[in-house]
Amino acid sequence: MVISSTRTDSAEHVHCTFASRYVRSPVPRFKMPENSMPKEAAYQVINDELMLDGNPRLNLASFVTTWMEPECDRLIMASINKNYVDMDEYPVTTELQNRCVNMIAHLFNAPVGDDDTAIGVGTVGSSEAIMLAGLAFKRKWQQRRKAQGKPYDKPNIVTGANVQVCWEKFARYFEVELKEVKLREGFYVMDPVKAVELVDENTICVAAILGSTLTGEFEDVKLLNELLTKKNEETGWDTPIHVDAASGGFIAPFLYPELEWDFRLPLVKSINVSGHKFGLVYAGVGWVVWRTKDDLPEELVFHINYLGTDQPTFTLNFSKGSSQIIAQYYQFIRLGFEGYKNIMENCMESARVLREGLKKTGRFEIVSKDVGVPLVAFSLKDSSKHTVFEVSENLRRFGWIIPAYTMPPNAEKIAVLRVVVREDFSRSLAERLVSNIEEVLKEIDALPSRILTEAAPVTATINETQDGKPLKKSMRQTQEEVTRQWKRFVEGRRTGAC
Numbered sequence: 001m002v003i004s005s006t007r008t009d010s011a012e013h014v015h016c017t018f019a020s021r022y023v024r025s026p027v028p029r030f031k032m033p034e035n036s037m038p039k040e041a042a043y044q045v046i047n048d049e050l051m052l053d054g055n056p057r058l059n060l061a062s063f064v065t066t067w068m069e070p071e072c073d074r075l076i077m078a079s080i081n082k083n084y085v086d087m088d089e090y091p092v093t094t095e096l097q098n099r100c101v102n103m104i105a106h107l108f109n110a111p112v113g114d115d116d117t118a119i120g121v122g123t124v125g126s127s128e129a130i131m132l133a134g135l136a137f138k139r140k141w142q143q144r145r146k147a148q149g150k151p152y153d154k155p156n157i158v159t160g161a162n163v164q165v166c167w168e169k170f171a172r173y174f175e176v177e178l179k180e181v182k183l184r185e186g187f188y189v190m191d192p193v194k195a196v197e198l199v200d201e202n203t204i205c206v207a208a209i210l211g212s213t214l215t216g217e218f219e220d221v222k223l224l225n226e227l228l229t230k231k232n233e234e235t236g237w238d239t240p241i242h243v244d245a246a247s248g249g250f251i252a253p254f255l256y257p258e259l260e261w262d263f264r265l266p267l268v269k270s271i272n273v274s275g276h277k278f279g280l281v282y283a284g285v286g287w288v289v290w291r292t293k294d295d296l297p298e299e300l301v302f303h304i305n306y307l308g309t310d311q312p313t314f315t316l317n318f319s320k321g322s323s324q325i326i327a328q329y330y331q332f333i334r335l336g337f338e339g340y341k342n343i344m345e346n347c348m349e350s351a352r353v354l355r356e357g358l359k360k361t362g363r364f365e366i367v368s369k370d371v372g373v374p375l376v377a378f379s380l381k382d383s384s385k386h387t388v389f390e391v392s393e394n395l396r397r398f399g400w401i402i403p404a405y406t407m408p409p410n411a412e413k414i415a416v417l418r419v420v421v422r423e424d425f426s427r428s429l430a431e432r433l434v435s436n437i438e439e440v441l442k443e444i445d446a447l448p449s450r451i452l453t454e455a456a457p458v459t460a461t462i463n464e465t466q467d468g469k470p471l472k473k474s475m476r477q478t479q480e481e482v483t484r485q486w487k488r489f490v491e492g493r494r495t496g497a498c
Contacts, residue, residue: 054401060419060433061403063213063247063277063373067424072330075323076282082322093322096329097122103332105289107253108245108262108271118263119296120289121314122275122325126246127166128316129272129288133242134170134204136270136290139297141204144238150201158198159207160190161408162214164246167207176204182410188367189217192224196231205240205269210261211248214407214418216373218248221261221268228267240269240295246286247373249273254341255348256371269295275328278344278373280335280423285324343423347374350430351421357434363441367416374421379414385449388417394440400433 037045056066068076079093087094101120110118123129138155145152156177159167163180171178181194189212199206206228208221221243232239243261245252250273252259262268268291275285290296301314335343351374358364358378368377380388392404407414419433 058399059401084322123286125286126274129286133270137204196227210245211373215368216375225265241267243271246274250278354430377418379416398436
């Protein structure tokens with residue numbers, strides 16, 4: 001990952017990677033074979049096993065890009081053996097990364113002038129980008145507290161309960177208290193008013209989400225900036241804002257250019273975005289941009305010279321491939337602003353077709369909003385006999401991978417399905433999905449309730465008595481109870497990766 005300036009004549013370079021996936025193996029029975037095998041046999045063995053994986057294009061759970069043009073695929077394969085950390089050996093690749101940082105900084109309206117130089121880095125994804133941004137906020141806060149002669153051992157960060165798990169990882173790994181604004185039914189993003197109420201002198205930053213993982217909604221960063229500015233003036237604090245634009249960073253500039261969420265707001269000091277989501281690159285690239293050089297403490301940057309020249313590095317890891325950086329640059333110059341805008345408009349149109357199709361069934365409540373990331377989150381109007389978890393499970397027969405989940409605390413009684421509409425999810429696929437969902441609904445309607453047959457505790461709970469007489473529950477109470485019991489049932493069957 002390279003730190004680079006938005007000014008091409010004053011670029012600094014830093015490489016960083018982070019992304020390891022922990023997989024729990026149920027039985028440690030595999031070991032390296034004693035003997036070799038022909039390359040053709042090894043290929044066939046692995047290829048045959050991989051056939052059992054799902055189809056990436058039908059994996060509607062994921063925000064991650066699953067298709068790129070053949071020309072870009074060739075560039076990726078041509079650069080797959082380049083270690084990006086060796087910037088002296090691969091200076092052109094380093095320059096391409098610097099250009100990407102410049103383009104993103106300008107897209108996010110970073111201040112540009114003689115005294116204003118935004119800097120940024122390419123990362124493995126937004127998880128690493130968030131770790132680096134969080135570390136910068138923590139160190140800046142510690143420096144300020146030390147200079148004031150105040151304690152600096154209890155930092156906290158304020159977020160909504162709808163944040164992606166990488167924020168919880170940051171808080172746990174780097175010993176920062178996570179203060180979450182709870183959600184409520186019908187409002188599934190962070191409330192800026194409640195967020196500012198949680199801010200205290202130990203808050204290193206408030207993290208706003210541009211494109212919630214749960215519903216795709218944009219949080220009101222402008223209102224957060226106004227409220228936090230007022231609180232800073234009243235208290236003398238200097239609490240900044242970070243915008244997690246992992247999903248929405250490549251949506252808002254093209255579809256909602258007038259929406260103020262980025263560096264146009266003075267308290268926004270850093271922004272992360274995922275290149276491998278709506279940046280339209282395969283998995284393995286993210287970006288983080290800081291408003292100015294001063295927002296990234298110099299003491300976090302290391303210097304090495306054993307690869308040939310002095311190279312500043314801000315890393316959680318060291319080596320990483322160059323191909324995703326090159327692929328991002330390809331998309332930027334291939335599509336341009338016009339191309340990205342057209343693709344995002346097409347995604348929103350496909351989401352609209354899906355949303356309207358689901359409404360016509362009369363069976364679903366649409367939870368997601370029209371403005372935001374192109375996705376559709378929806379819940380069953382009546383889940384007293386069958387649930388969204390059953391719908392998700394049965395759709396796998398058609399190849400569709402669609403997640404079903406409950407909302408975070410204070411809204412956990414709401415269970416939804418979510419479809420992420422990516423570039424390769426066409427209108428015809430949206431129509432086919434609606435047709436398959438209708439077929440699944442007809443099939444499960446003809447079956448007895450699995451809730452009542454497989455989750456026995458539900459029967460006792462739903463048929464509670466009072467003074468020896470059955471206690472009649474409302475349809476809403478029954479649905480909430482069914483959702484809780486079905487969630488327990490599903491959780492009990494899960495194994496594998498965590």
